[in-house]
Amino acid sequence: MFNSKYSKTLTIVLIVIIVLIIGLLIFMGIDYYRKYYIAAGADDALGQFDDYVNNVQNNPPVNTTENNEIVENIEPNIDLNQVNNGQTGNNNSNNEDDAPEYKGYKMIGKIEIPKIDVEYPILAEATPEALELSICKLFGADPNEPGNMILVGHNFKDGTFFSNNKKLEDGDKIYITDLSGTRITYSIYQKYTTSSSDFDYAERDTEGKRELSLSTCTDDTLSRLIIWAKED
Numbered sequence: 001m002f003n004s005k006y007s008k009t010l011t012i013v014l015i016v017i018i019v020l021i022i023g024l025l026i027f028m029g030i031d032y033y034r035k036y037y038i039a040a041g042a043d044d045a046l047g048q049f050d051d052y053v054n055n056v057q058n059n060p061p062v063n064t065t066e067n068n069e070i071v072e073n074i075e076p077n078i079d080l081n082q083v084n085n086g087q088t089g090n091n092n093s094n095n096e097d098d099a100p101e102y103k104g105y106k107m108i109g110k111i112e113i114p115k116i117d118v119e120y121p122i123l124a125e126a127t128p129e130a131l132e133l134s135i136c137k138l139f140g141a142d143p144n145e146p147g148n149m150i151l152v153g154h155n156f157k158d159g160t161f162f163s164n165n166k167k168l169e170d171g172d173k174i175y176i177t178d179l180s181g182t183r184i185t186y187s188i189y190q191k192y193t194t195s196s197s198d199f200d201y202a203e204r205d206t207e208g209k210r211e212l213s214l215s216t217c218t219d220d221t222l223s224r225l226i227i228w229a230k231e232d
Helices: 002-058 068-074 080-086 092-098
Strands: 105-113 118-123 135-140 147-152 173-178 183-194 210-217 224-231
Touching: 002 105, 002 118, 105 135, 173 210, 183 210
Parallel strands: 118 135, 147 210
Antiparallel strands: 105 118, 105 173, 135 147, 173 183, 183 224, 210 224
């Protein structure tokens, strides 16, 4: 009698343990697949972005300030000041029309944070679907333009996207490459947590300087981790 009850109890315990192990393996498998999917997709997107930048750099637009006759031959009534403005500087807004796409979303730049092994394309829209794919621009200036560019990324607590932003410190470097191929270095100078409803950091005045604001959830998902960085 005693042995029979003991055997039943042991069997139940073993079944529970097996179910837990299977559940853990399934969870680990899903997590591994998601990380692999993100990494593979990001690598492909970065390759497209780099190809686009190389093409832009190898085929620069005609410098109309050196030869206005070219412009006059094409369109006699063209506004030269407008043309010159459109072909100098980073001019991300004009390049964005033919920018490379990743799964239907425009890529407007690339972010690199060597300390936490981050390298992802920057997507122009911060939709729920886009945030599952990469880092996204939420608000503010375009990449490497004067002003404050707000970038958001998920914290999956697995090393992808902004999961390890908590490890960053003042002085750590962030690199942003825009559609023209210009790569600018930014240094972190402030890190803090705030409520999810706080958006003051996005509207701060940079006095015409290039700055970044990185935003992600804290590990407990109850607050937001905000990082400020400015051009070196």
